[in-house]
Amino acid sequence: MRAALCFSHFQLSRCQIHTFAGSWWKKVHNFSRKGENSSKFQSLGPNICSLHGGHSKRLNNIEGKNIISRRVNNIGQQMANLTQSSLNSSRVEISECKSVHIEQKIVENEDITKPITIIVFDTETSGLKRKDDRIIEIALQDLSGGENSTFQTLVNPDKIVTNSNIHGISEDMVDLPEVPRMEALIPILVQYVKSRQKPGGQVLFISHNCKSFDFPFLINEFRRCFYEIPSDWHFLDAMSLARAVKKAEGSELSSISLQSLREYYKIPLIGEAHRAMADVNVLAQVLQKMTHDLKLTVSGLLKSYAFTETIDNSKKKKNSR
């Protein structure tokens, strides 16, 4: 009902917001918390990739607290309070947007005592080339659960979809008036995420192969549409955890693909594979298993699986070889 109200407000019935019952993050990481609302996060810095300025640097030994997400009971009211002006305010004109180089910056001087909202996400695209291809579907799941904890929508890429055989998303499905284009979707997406954030808090996005795939695609879409990624959005690649699980002694994990992880942990597939929300559901459960196997607290997760350098720097390093 509230979701309907939200979309009525935004005239976006084409997007879907659902309730995700329960929070596995709470259950799995209870051992890292002293109290229901006062999880200790020892370090956020070294492991989180952000987009705001400054050089790539590590932050060490900084303590912070995370208040695990509580159900946002008043989301309907929050969304209803969003005004067009607030939507417009999230739009940042970029006078010079000639470069599409991806610059990942490690969080610097970030106040990590701020509460964190952890969102698993996945994108389906029209192909693998980040410069030429576009996002055609995106799905998000806030691991804190509660009402409106998931968001998913198809996206009209305004270009040919050549890989329908992979995800089953055809041009007929996205080339429809009710399917938003990215430039229309971005402010909605930003506001949805904002509705999941705790006051003054930050957001950690996790996806499989985030660093090399979902993140660059997302950045390119934002830049193409003359938006900036909010400075309090941070990213983490779940594939790093998969490598650690595979490398662990006695592990029988055959590969670090999401499918192998799903089979390894005997997680049933709900929906079609290679559809964004289905993959998000799988990754959310895989994350639970991997962090358990690796005995990772949230702070440990963040400490050990950081982005430590920019993609641009990596490119320079590679080219210099």
Next chain:
DNA sequence: GGCCCTCTTTAGGGCCTT
């Protein structure tokens, strides 16, 4: 494209994402 591994490091191949 980024990451990891190795038959490596003055490099190259395979995996993963769609």
